[in-house]
Amino acid sequence: MQGYMYPNEFELQWSLLIVLYPYITGLVAGAFILASLERVFNVKEVQPTYRLALLTALAFMLVATLPLLAHLGHPERSYEIFMTPNRKSAMAMFGFVYAWYLMVVLLVEIWFDYRKDMVQWYRESAGLKRWFYYALTLGATDTSADALKFDDKWGRWITIIGIPSAFLLHGYVGFIFGSIKANPWWSSVLMPVVFLFSAIVSGIALVLVLYMLTTMFRWRKIDMVCLEKLAQFLFYALIVDFSLESLDFIHRLYEAEESIGILSQMIESRLFISLIVLQVLMGTIIPLVMLGLTSSALHKGGFLRVAPELRQLIYLTCAVMIQIGIFSIRWNVVIGGQLFSKSLRGLTVYKVELLGIEGLAVTIGLLCLPLVILWVLVKILPPWTDQETPTTSQATA
Amino acid sequence: MTEADDQAISNQDAPHNRDPDRREFLNEMLAVCGAAAPVFFGIVRVPVQTDEYDASDHHYGMGIDVNKCIGCGRCVQACTIENDVPEEPHFTNTWVERYIIKTDGEVMVDSPDAGMHGFPRTGDEGAILKTFFVPKLCNHCEEAPCVQVCPVGATFTTEDGVVLVDEEYCIGCRYCIQACPYGARYLHPEKHVAGKCTFCYHRLVEGLVPACVEVCPTQARIFGAVEGRPTPLAQFMRFNTIQVLKPHLNTQPKVFYANLDGEVR
Ligand code: SF4
Ligand code: SF4
Numbered sequence: 001m002q003g004y005m006y007p008n009e010f011e012l013q014w015s016l017l018i019v020l021y022p023y024i025t026g027l028v029a030g031a032f033i034l035a036s037l038e039r040v041f042n043v044k045e046v047q048p049t050y051r052l053a054l055l056t057a058l059a060f061m062l063v064a065t066l067p068l069l070a071h072l073g074h075p076e077r078s079y080e081i082f083m084t085p086n087r088k089s090a091m092a093m094f095g096f097v098y099a100w101y102l103m104v105v106l107l108v109e110i111w112f113d114y115r116k117d118m119v120q121w122y123r124e125s126a127g128l129k130r131w132f133y134y135a136l137t138l139g140a141t142d143t144s145a146d147a148l149k150f151d152d153k154w155g156r157w158i159t160i161i162g163i164p165s166a167f168l169l170h171g172y173v174g175f176i177f178g179s180i181k182a183n184p185w186w187s188s189v190l191m192p193v194v195f196l197f198s199a200i201v202s203g204i205a206l207v208l209v210l211y212m213l214t215t216m217f218r219w220r221k222i223d224m225v226c227l228e229k230l231a232q233f234l235f236y237a238l239i240v241d242f243s244l245e246s247l248d249f250i251h252r253l254y255e256a257e258e259s260i261g262i263l264s265q266m267i268e269s270r271l272f273i274s275l276i277v278l279q280v281l282m283g284t285i286i287p288l289v290m291l292g293l294t295s296s297a298l299h300k301g302g303f304l305r306v307a308p309e310l311r312q313l314i315y316l317t318c319a320v321m322i323q324i325g326i327f328s329i330r331w332n333v334v335i336g337g338q339l340f341s342k343s344l345r346g347l348t349v350y351k352v353e354l355l356g357i358e359g360l361a362v363t364i365g366l367l368c369l370p371l372v373i374l375w376v377l378v379k380i381l382p383p384w385t386d387q388e389t390p391t392t393s394q395a396t397a
Numbered sequence: 398m399t400e401a402d403d404q405a406i407s408n409q410d411a412p413h414n415r416d417p418d419r420r421e422f423l424n425e426m427l428a429v430c431g432a433a434a435p436v437f438f439g440i441v442r443v444p445v446q447t448d449e450y451d452a453s454d455h456h457y458g459m460g461i462d463v464n465k466c467i468g469c470g471r472c473v474q475a476c477t478i479e480n481d482v483p484e485e486p487h488f489t490n491t492w493v494e495r496y497i498i499k500t501d502g503e504v505m506v507d508s509p510d511a512g513m514h515g516f517p518r519t520g521d522e523g524a525i526l527k528t529f530f531v532p533k534l535c536n537h538c539e540e541a542p543c544v545q546v547c548p549v550g551a552t553f554t555t556e557d558g559v560v561l562v563d564e565e566y567c568i569g570c571r572y573c574i575q576a577c578p579y580g581a582r583y584l585h586p587e588k589h590v591a592g593k594c595t596f597c598y599h600r601l602v603e604g605l606v607p608a609c610v611e612v613c614p615t616q617a618r619i620f621g622a623v624e625g626r627p628t629p630l631a632q633f634m635r636f637n638t639i640q641v642l643k644p645h646l647n648t649q650p651k652v653f654y655a656n657l658d659g660e661v662r
Contacts, residue, residue, distance in 0.1 A: 004506040006533075006580030007492045013571040013584070073569015073589030080549040080568060091572050092548035181646055182542060182578035342580050343662050345506055 003346025012338045015358040017067040023330040029170035030203015031057040039159045045229035051383030053207045059374035105162040112155035170199040184259035185337040190248045197241040202326040205319040235297035262344045283325010287318040450602040452556035458623040458651035460633040465617035468530035472609035473513040479608035488583035490594040491534035500524040535581035535594035536650030543573035
């Protein structure tokens with residue numbers, strides 16, 4: 001501790017678990033927006049990732065509430081948010097936004113998209129499995145051309161509703177922080193927008209990593225056209241995200257409100273590694289340069305001609321670095337916002353504990369859980385487009 | 398002084414009927430506030446009280462005269478005892494800050510143990526321009542951000558203008574603690590619900606003043622209804638230049654400071 005903190009500020013209110021919450025919802029929104037791009041705007045190239053992105057969004061969505069619940073003083077009362085929500089509270093709406101997104105958007109979209117396959121799996125299998133898939137179809141086993149057209153039409157509509165919903169879901173998480181006028185580090189109209197674009201970046205990066213890994217582990221060839229497109233999207237989204245972050249930064253610096261002194265101190269000391277090194281340098285600038293040079297984002301085929309294998313490695317590295325960068329963004333927002341006193345006279349420190357409900361172990365567990373769920377989902381609803389013809393979908397950019 | 402205040406309190410007519418459907422919470426709150434006494438005692442007493450005490454008759458606030466505070470910390474002690482605030486780890490409903498402003502403009506602020514045990518001499522302060530003490534507590538804001546953000550409505554404003562937490566209802570999300578610009582809230586380490594100053598609501602309904610006001614040896618804290626001439630608070634506000642903390646945030650605090658230095662935030 002350095003300087004003066006109000007007595008009640010000696011403990012941080014929101015810990016590592018609350019860093020996870022915007023991080024995970026960001027991944028959900030980002031993965032979903034990527035999937036929607038393919039569907040609504042008909043981006044054929046990224047089609048191999050469409051279902052994978054949907055399932056990823058679902059897997060992370062199912063986990064999104066856990067860090068929040070684990071953090072509550074009285075988790076057993078959490079249902080009160082639904083029973084007697086305070087309509088003026090930004091947080092109260094979370095339950096509804098979440099339920100809407102999970103129930104109405106994600107599940108329905110996945111159902112429409114998979115119905116034909118589920119019917120097929122139901123017809124092909126026997127015993128328990130047969131009944132399981134029958135249950136998943138909800139009894140709708142008509143696969144006539146008309147029925148499939150209906151699926152497609154409604155699936156499309158749901159996607160169209162889904163895009164603003166995904167924006168809402170994550171923009172809203174940004175609003176939870178951005179609307180706190182007591183906290184100069186959080187309070188910013190740009191917060192929801194910055195959250196949204198960083199979410200899109202993280203979602204694309206995650207799907208890119210998952211697509212590459214799952215393809216490699218299934219011993220298939222990576223579809224380079226698809227990968228190229230993902231890398232391009234990643235580059236563009238990252239540019240927008242970085243511009244917004246910079247705008248926010250410059251705006252604060254230029255306005256130089258009374259909090260500027262303590263906030264600069266905080267960035268120089270407490271947040272140097274996580275903000276300057278991890279978020280800006282490793283998570284943004286280096287990937288931007290790497291993607292800019294090698295992908296087709298700025299120049300067809302990239303400024304640097306590199307072999308596809310090397311390019312794959314570069315994209316994978318970039319995506320992982322970006323992922324670390326986005327996690328740092330969440331950390332810098334959530335933890336950074338609590339490292340300085342609201343008296344603007346002091347800084348405190350946050351030490352992550354290893355064990356315990358708010359500790360590192362639980363956090364890592366909560367980060368792995370969606371991957372386990374995804375693994376199960378992929379087993380139940382295989383998302384691959386290259387199943388029967390392992391080698392036909394390759395192409396080079 | 399207490400008597401005078403009692404008079405003032407019961408004489409006031411300042412109905413603020415902002416949250417009538419929270420009446421039942423209020424009743425529960427009364428029971429909860431009585432927790433220091435045996436539970437059955439609280440249950441027996443509460444109904445009798447609500448009959449006599451009409452919340453719509455009052456609208457409370459507090460005045461603090463910075464020049465009068467000597468930094469003895471009696472208020473903090475009294476509050477801790479009266480409201481069962483756990484001493485370890487040290488959270489607090491009210492605290493006293495010491496400001497030391499040096500001739501070169503450097504400002505040193507501290508509040509060891511919330512000022513509960515007074516203030517030790519600091520070593521080498523150099524040339525001091527001025528020094529003073531500032532008692533702080535929940536401002537019972539008229540436009541309270543903590544009330545706005547509470548997802549379940551567990552934090553609420555009573556009809557008489559006091560911001561309270563319903564301990565049976567709070568889910569412990571800590572959003573209100575983040576939203577309070579003044580550091581007035583904490584998560585109660587044993588009850589796992591938001592904790593804060595209640596203006597000693599359990600005392601108010603009996604016609605008493607908050608414990609901190611009662612024990613202050615210099616009458617640096619003045620309590621009463623905000624409006625109307627006869628109350629000590631109204632007098633205080635009339636004869637002093639009044640300032641509130643962080644006015645730019647438009648929380649409309651109801652703790653009013655006289656002789657407040659610009660360095661205090
Ligand atoms: S001072 Fe803080 S806790 Fe008290 S009413 Fe204002 S915002 Fe709420
Ligand atoms: S901690 Fe309790 S009182 Fe505070 S916002 Fe959450 S539910 Fe409301």
